[in-house]
Amino acid sequence: MLSWLMSREHGTIVLTNNSDKKVASHRIDPIQFEVVRSALTQVAEEMAVALRRSAYSTNVKTRQDFSCAFFDRDGRPISQAFTQPVHLGSFVELIPTSVETYGAENLNPGDMLVVNNPFGGGSHLNDVTVFGPVHHDGKLVGYVASLAHHVDVGGGAPASIGPFQEIFQEGVIIPPVKLVKNGEMNEDVFKLLLAQIRSKRVTTGDFRAQVAANTVGARRLVDLVEKYGAEDFDKYVAAVVDYTDRRTRAEIANIPDGVYSKEGFLDYDGFTDQTVKLKVVITVEGETVFFDFDGCDPQRRAPVNSTKAMTFSACAYALRALMAPDMPVNTGFYRHVRMNAKPGTVVHAVHPAPVVGGWETQVRVNDMLFRAFAPGMPTKIASSTKAMMAQAGFGIIDRENGEYHCNYEALAGGYGARATSDGPDAVQQHGQNTENAPVEEVESHFPMRVSRLSLIEDSEGPGRFRGGLGMRRDYHFPDDPATFTVLSDRDIQGPQGIFGGMAGRKAYYILNPDHPNAEPSELTSKCVIELEPGDTVSFQTPGGGGYGSPIERDPQKVLKDVIGEKINRQRAKDFYGVVIDENSDSVNETETTKAREKLASSRTSN
């Protein structure tokens, strides 16, 4: 319910917050408001374009593993470019914390800080943020920030991912320090930073692109302030936040009141066989929602610890996904994402826990949140998706010039089925929306070959609507030794189905699936291995979970999947009870009815 009163006084609109008398009335012109709102979004979008186009690493320039945003002078997020939601959630705490740590008074026009501290609002070390203040007429307007996932930040393995036990093994930890001083690169800091990093050339290019993006953003903001005047600019920024606040509360009110709870787990932590327990209790009451993670396991000396910011991102994503598609996301939204994640647990790791593997926990939490909401919002959620970051990294030293090449990517998997549609095949999920690295681009940069990139047949979770197919990408190193990391999960249990839907195929990580002189062997989901020339690693992601009973699936949809060779005939019969005539490629109605009756009785008797 809207709790704002609108009235008209002397040609301007007065919005009065009915429920919270502390908030002052704002006199705003609704037309100017919409104009400024679009312009603020445009600032972040222009930053994103500048960053993407001038970056060097495939991970940033092609996979779009970066984000840009504008913050007001209190460090509250106001507008953002829609790239990676996992980053945007982490910005919320990182910027104000970093400003506070460094001291706002120590930041001058033309300065930019660099920071990646996971325990000061950050996520993993690779996500490095560069941000700086924007001034107009000597007065602070706000901050522009760009975050890029750097392909390497040093540490125990190329691409800085691996089953580590302490944060110190994961690369260079950067507290907020000045990267740019009065418009000039702070060379001492940059040299020290770069000395810790393997992929020096592309990293230099990516940092420069971040600085360029911030410069573009700052320029555009100053233009806006000049156009509207500092006072009006502030007024409209506040109005944008209030507007988002109002809409957020109205949207939360649309979620049925109640207590939603769910448990989940990761298969194992990489050092022991113990599963990692996750638990959430969500309380929705009127215009408020609260995520309580009491009951999650304590943090481990193993790659399964999510930072507070990462867990917050998962909650923010889940909540936003249940709202109207045109909802803006800024501090007016984020302030309603309230959670309890106890310090020292796998959902709020504290120093000196390793965190890079915490993405697995983060995405699994996201999946768990949707499963928790399922009974209340069965048509809005999706069944379990791949729900793992699926990180693959490798490093090769160039035989010709000694350059250390690093590559990082996160692979797609099957999406969960929905109430009225199948889960799409091979696609990113939840807060993650990075592209795949084109095979031709990767092979142009590194002495390796992608020998296969395909859907995995028969990997879908069966259901009235089926889950998406998983994906397989094989990395072959014909001539050079390489160091390879798998940092992932799901090789014990695949994504679960919902409302009678079945689980998708689990993940597999196979060394040398078809080597002429070696037997295939299974790798664990969290490992670093040294590869010999000629070796291949096959990364196989899971299929999505199904939705509803497979014997209720439209037989024509089953037929279509059989014709497309996405599932085989036997599977059609065994899981869906659909019998397809060998000769005519059509559904045999009589046999199908029989097969389905048989499946129905065997499932009830089980």
Next chain:
Amino acid sequence: MTGTANAQFRIGVDIGGTFTDATLVDSTTGQVTTSKVLTTSSDPATGFIQSVQKLLDLDDTVRPDAIEHVVHATTVATNAIIEGKTAKTAFVTTEGFRDMLEIARQIRPSLYDLQFEKPPPLVPRQLCFEVPERLDAKGKVVTPLDEKALAEVVERIAESGVEAVAVCLLHSYRNPDHEQRIGKAIAARLPNIIISLSSDVVPEFREYLRASTTVINSAVAPIVSTYLASITEKLHAADITSELLVMQSSGGVYPAKAASDNPVFMVESGPAAGAVAAASLGTALGFPNVISFDMGGTTAKASLIRNGQPNITKDYSVGGAAQSGTGAFGGASGYPIRTPVVDLVEIGAGGGSIAWVDSGGALRVGPHSAGADPGPVCYGLGGEEPTITDANLVLGRLDPTYFAGGEMSLDLAAAQEAIRNHCAEPLGLTTEEAAHGIIEIANTAMVNALRLVSVQRGHDPRDFLLVAFGGAGPAHAVRLAEQAGIPRVLIPLGPGTASALGLLVTDMRMEGSSTLIVRSDEIELSQISSEFERLENAGREAHHVAASASGDPIFERAIEMRYWGQSFELSVPAPARDEIDQAWMNELTESFHDAHETAYGFRANDEPVELVNLRLTTVGKIARPQMRKLESTGTDASIASKGERPVYFAETPETKGIVQTVVYDRSKLPAGAVFNGPAIIEEPDATAVIQPSWTVTVDQFGNLSIEHNS
């Protein structure tokens, strides 16, 4: 066949969603005749020939054999994709990569939508075939082509009954040999099938983008070639035997035969025509730098023209949600194509866009549109939600009795009521304030579009002329220019059909390219010369075959470059030096650093620079028709005055509220007339709104040249 001695006339035909416009130009006098018929969606060729026949009927001095050529802009290729009516097509690729089209870029088109869909591949999985073969990134054969396996695949393709085949093998942009052998094997077995090889269509790296482009090319080829053959036949039946030319997405034209073979180059044929028209007008009037703005009933399009040439991009998708213009996932709901396209930003703001108040109490405009049916409330055809056209009417900017030249009357009271009920009352505004708000909010989105094509590409809008056309463009253009900081606006005569005129003022252009991917300090300079020579020979031959353009071809050389390690190239014109030597290379590198600094704000003089693609455009110059001068001249605008009416202008504090405004009949304005805003200028297909602080000059050709008083 063409270029007959008395060839005097040219015809342009532009098929839009609602109308098919035909324009005839007498190239000796510049006399323009236009005709309009309803688009015949089920068989657009019928509307095409009707519009041409109507032109010929209007003027019996035009003999069919005096027609030099007919130029056509069509959405037939785009529509086939959007409506899912592409031809049954097979896809052949390297073993291990059958799912290239299914996986696409592995991303979701919208971040927070759990119910999203990936666009369905244009080739279903059962028609995607693998052949054992492999090249490395340098084009060297790692696994030879397995001829036996290929023969089996060809047999399965034959059994499948497809109409077309697309072939895209890994690294074929480096070495087309395997693709060519596969093409030959299929052609030998299936001589009547259309075969597109990725190494022919778009020989550039990044396999999915190349494959997608190639698949679109082959999947629309059967439809496009049938369509163009049908038009040719109908033209012949009307005794018009001159060459049929087709507008490409990049703004040049190419012969119907080339269009049938490579239709992916004409996917954005229609929008390109508008940009070309604006470029041509700007150049003719001494303004080589132009922002083109075309606003119709459902969308507005902006594009940038520099030095008389529309900006071209290859970062583009077809068949998805509207492009955001920023690249981030905008294209993931459609199918990427990597052929040159006029770089335009299209947004959902047109006369029919609906205004509403959202749940947070904000006034919004679009993206929903009332279209032509039911249309705006004031049409009285059943529309209930207020639109931009309704807002313009309420503000007095449109005359309820003179819409479409008086053929249709508008219901002012209904428009007022709709705006009052849907917008003004919920916001506590007067009806006029709400109507004005609707216009200002729509304008904001359009100003953003203008910024996207200018500022975001590193160009200062103050250096440009805004050329505005389309049915709704002239009503908004001056205010947009004011907000975007553009000092001068030009509104051509007959803005509603100006885009069809673009078809008659363009050259024959054929694109060729060659991938290098070599660092500037490692390249053999002789390789650049020999590649350009090879491309020129191919271009010369194509030009000879096309034949209708008179004179020798002109070649334009450009190099797509980037810093070594980047992924996005900038196109840099080749230095104008005879010899490709070190001095040539130095000049080229310097131009690249400059271009990079302009685009992204920094240069890296010490970084190695990479030459990615050589690009050659073969241009066959086509003479421009003369522009026709107005017969009446004189400085006095008052003879065209239709009187005054109250119009709401609230843009600046001084002019807040209702202003008595002079209304002019455009057809009566003499060349040389000068008058100040505020003013309204009416003609049958559009109404121009001139804000206060702007001055209008009618030039000798009847264009309205509008300048800010500063």
